[in-house]
Amino acid sequence: MKIPAPPSPPTQRATSGPGSTRPPEKRPAEPVLEVTGLTKRYGDVEALGGFTLSVAPGEIVGLVGHNGAGKTTFVEVVSGLIRADGGTVSVAGHDPHTARHLVGVSPQHLALYPSFTVREHLKLFGGLSGLRRGALSDAVDEVAADLRLTEFLDRPAGFLSGGQQRRAQAGTALIHRPALLLLDEPTAGADPETRQALLDTVRRRADDGAAVVYTTHYLAELTELDATLAVAKRGRVVARGTAAELLTGLPGEVRLTFEDGTEDRRSTDDPTGTLVGMLAGASRPVASVDVRKPDLDDLYRSLAVLDGD
Structure with a gap:
């Protein structure tokens, strides 16, 4: 199942001669995520200070920056968990608080129920996103295969290894094929199998049209994902471009x-x-x-x- 692309603009007909036509001009796809001037304070601490970012369909943006740069706060605002003090957020043209079904979030810290099996987690999050019956069962099987979790589907999360838990966590974000994926350090502390399964799955979802924001400290992962970069510092994006563009000329x-x-x-x-x-x-x-x-x-x-x- 692929995420539908935005509708193409209508064909423009030329009038230079009888019956003559010209091909329609190609317009850039509308961003799935459009964030402008986000601000957020916690007392005297400014977590976001004018954070601006746009992500197109099929684009993977590597959001990088030192701890405290505002990355996690940005993810929480876009996912609708907290409200910003100022600025605007649009997810496929919707306010994030009414577009949660369009967003899949894998948080930095594991948030699994120890007594729930992997299957129960996936069915829970898929059901909350509107999947039912056969569609839900098919989605569970697909995500489990993609993340190499099939043999662990009926194992409680509390009995999974750290890498398996990471994959299960990512599965709860991927299960409903969201238009926007927010992955906050999804491979932190992960083993090589988990890292590769996640990277392969993220790349496929982007190829199918999902917009992805992927926060990490590992440049090698972003290179493998062919991601563009957004560098966060003091609650705002201070550099944007490809890795080659941003690293050119640096010693x-x-x-x-x-x-x-x-x-x-x-x-x-x-x-x-x-x-x-x-x-x-x-x-x-x-x-x-x-x-x-x-x-x-x-x-x-x-x-x-x-x-x-």
């Missing part, structure tokens, strides 16, 4: 480890030239060479400098 690092155990590390935006120079000037036997490309930490540091931290 990486070249490290030489010598046989006596000492190291020589140098930050550089020209790793090849730097490595040649370091090797030419080395006066001791080199045991290993490591060239590290720019990563999220480098991006955070560059944004901190620009922001005056």
